[in-house]
Amino acid sequence: xxxxxxxxxxxxxxxxxxxxxxxxxxxxxxxxxxxxxxxxxxxxxxxxxxxxxxxxxxxxxxxxxxxxxxxxxxxxxxxxxxxxxxxxxxxxxxxxxxxxxxxxxxxxxxxxxxxxxxxxxxxxxxxxxxxxxxxxxxxxxxxxxxxxxxxxxxxxxxxxxxxxxxxxxxxxxxxxxxxxxxxxxxxxxxxxxxxxxxxxxxxxxxxxxxx
Numbered sequence: 372x373x374x375x376x377x378x379x380x381x382x383x384x385x386x387x388x389x390x391x392x393x394x395x396x397x398x399x400x401x402x403x404x405x406x407x408x409x410x411x412x413x414x415x416x417x418x419x420x421x422x423x424x425x426x427x428x429x430x431x432x433x434x435x436x437x438x439x440x441x442x443x444x445x446x447x448x449x450x451x452x453x454x455x456x457x458x459x460x461x462x463x464x465x466x467x468x469x470x471x472x473x474x475x476x477x478x479x480x481x482x483x484x485x486x487x488x489x490x491x492x493x494x495x496x497x498x499x500x501x502x503x504x505x506x507x508x509x510x511x512x513x514x515x516x517x518x519x520x521x522x523x524x525x526x527x528x529x530x531x532x533x534x535x536x537x538x539x540x541x542x543x544x545x546x547x548x549x550x551x552x553x554x555x556x557x558x559x560x561x562x563x564x565x566x567x568x569x570x571x572x573x574x575x576x577x578x579x580x581x582x
Contacts, residue, residue: 407543407575408524414516421515422554422565432518432552435567439550444574446521450510466499473498502533504541504578516554518567525575533580545577 414420429447433440475486475494486494506525513520527541548571556565 407546407573408526409572412513414514420554420556420565422567426554426565426567427518432567436518436550436552436569439569440519441549444523444549445519445551446510446523447519448521449512450521453510466495470495470499498535501535502580504528504533504580506575506578513551518552518554522549522551522572522574527575527578539580539582541578542581543575543577544579544581545575546573547576548573 473495475491476484478484505528507528508523508525510521511524513522525543527543529541531537533539533541550569551572552567553570554565555568556563558564
């Protein structure tokens with residue numbers, strides 16, 4: 372887990388060859404981006420660039436992906452439940468220290484206010500839930516040129532403002548990176564060469580209420 376990197380999302384495609392003799396030794400060149408979740412990759416729709424049935428051997432591809440295969444975030448087949456998150460509820464994480472220390476017995480103008488312990492606890496719970504920014508996960512189809520084809524992608528809750536009064540919104544602050552295989556072709560017609568190459572795909576893992 373780490374802060375969102377600048378050079379991860381996919382618009383990846385300048386692949387280098389180390390000379391003509393090493394044409395097939397490709398290196399990935401991701402394009403810089405601050406935007407998560409990753410936008411859909413625009414590819415040539417020509418089915419000639421799709422992997423064939425013999426290129427989709429699960430045994431071979433699992434071996435190629437190795438320990439990077441993470442069943443929590445990737446799936447070979449369409450998941451039965453596309454929405455992978457429950458509706459937002461009271462956060463399970465500990466309440467932030469600055470929220471716990473919030474003084475509710477005095478107004479900003481110095482006037483004292485009597486607040487019982489139960490009322491204070493309920494108000495802080497409400498405020499914590501209102502300003503909390505959960506990550507909502509859903510399954511996304513990356514298309515036939517990715518393996519595994521389905522990824523569990525995170526999005527920040529965005530149905531309303533997360534601040535009181537309104538004005539701030541939930542934004543991604545951390546991401547995790549998962550490695551997938553991507554079917555890449557170069558050349559034309561009979562000279563075309565295609566292979567599976569590893570690509571890194573960032574997934575939002577934490578959101579925060581911010582401007």
